[in-house]
Amino acid sequence: xxxxxxxxxxxxxxxxxxxxxxxxxxxxxxxxxxxxxxxxxxxxxxxxxxxxxxxxxxxxxxxxxxxxxxxxxxxxxxxxxxxxxxxxxxxxxxxxxxxxxxxxxxxxxxxxxxxxxxxxxxxxxxxxxxxxxxxxxxxxxxxxxxxxxxxxx
Numbered sequence: 001x002x003x004x005x006x007x008x009x010x011x012x013x014x015x016x017x018x019x020x021x022x023x024x025x026x027x028x029x030x031x032x033x034x035x036x037x038x039x040x041x042x043x044x045x046x047x048x049x050x051x052x053x054x055x056x057x058x059x060x061x062x063x064x065x066x067x068x069x070x071x072x073x074x075x076x077x078x079x080x081x082x083x084x085x086x087x088x089x090x091x092x093x094x095x096x097x098x099x100x101x102x103x104x105x106x107x108x109x110x111x112x113x114x115x116x117x118x119x120x121x122x123x124x125x126x127x128x129x130x131x132x133x134x135x136x137x138x139x140x141x142x143x144x145x146x147x148x149x150x151x152x153x
Contacts, residue, residue: 004061017052020044021059025066035067 009015024043028035037050040063053059080088120128 003065004058007058017047018059020046021053021062025062029066029070029073032070035063035070037063 006018009018021040021044024040025035027033028039028043033039037053040053041047041050047053053063083091120132124131
């Protein structure tokens with residue numbers, strides 16, 4: 001569920017209320033406080049009634065969005081609690097090994113490509129590259145120098 005887009009407000013008070021609501025919701029989510037309209041009203045100073053939040057569609061949708069985020073976060077926490085700590089550590093270790101393996105593969109591929117480029121350069125340079133890529137136009141390969149010009153001896 002994407003976050004609702006902020007509407008254009010007529011008054012500065014309405015804009016301030018939206019901004020305060022957003023900061024209160026962020027704070028409640030970070031502190032793992034249960035997000036309800038009543039709890040929000042208790043945390044906001046210049047707000048007296050819950051209906052100020054619930055009758056406005058943007059504010060109501062924003063509260064629902066943060067409640068969904070909180071629910072999703074709590075589900076992840078519960079799943080993590082169900083997995084043993086040893087299992088989580090093992091899973092992280094496996095992921096670290098996979099990352100290291102992929103980094104080694106990237107380094108190997110980078111080195112091999114560099115070696116290929118250097119070898120082609122030694123065997124004929126740009127003319128050899130043009131033979132391999134003759135079916136590409138100049139714009140695809142970037143602008144290559146004109147090889148029809150004669151080199152001075």
